[in-house]
Amino acid sequence: MLTLTQIKAKSAPRLKGLHPAVSAAADKLIERCYTCGVPILITQGLRTFAEQDRLYAQGRTSPGSIVTNAKGGYSYHNYGLAVDFALLPMHPGI
Template sequence: MVAAKYARILLLLFTAILLAAWLFKYYVLPPDLDELEVPDGLHPIVAEKRDELTGRAARAGIPILITAGFRSIDEQNQLYNQGRTTPGKVVTNAKGGESFHNFGLAIDFALLDKNGEAIWDMEYDGNRNGRKDWDEVVEIAKEIGFESGADWEGEFKDYPHLQMDFGLTLRELQRGKKPPGIE
């Protein structure tokens, strides 16, 4: 009777140690970004929705330019270094492997003015309908499934950023979980 009680306690203790080790590995230790498998382009659904966004915006009289899509980890690190260790303005708080761009799940956009020049003027009303073109584009993007970096909590809002996370967190992606349609 006593031996069975101690066996149960040891089994519970062993199970708790295994669970703690798993939780530590997946929720405490940072992922090894050198071994991170990332795609080499936009997720097919994100690419399809990008094209839908540009088409719907154009039909609303708002030409846009997609300024970024998939970014390699090296490209992300170069962008992160901008304004920190290299000249320029800080434009991201995400290092390589910390952006949905690195997983092919994000795009950035700019408006095109009447001369076809890219602008990031959030007050611009090029189609002259009394609404800010920027807000109209973000509204269309949300209708077709994108999330907007303008809605992020905290200090840093990434207004040109649109992403589709397919219900996955960045941590899950870093740990190798794949969005639907990717093997």
């Protein structure tokens, strides 16, 4: 299992550009989840409108499954006010 320091280091680039309150809350969420034995990794933070539009096109005009209903400018990610995260395996090999 990754250490808390390693998880924070891997998540740090995705916290850049976020509103300071959101960044601080995400950092606390990482710590709290780790302490509870449910480690998480921040997978997405701030997105440009163009990045959001590419995600919106997925499953509509480009291959893949639909992953968002928000076009560029209509997602909290576009304003640094949202994060996505993934659960990390608690034991190697899981």
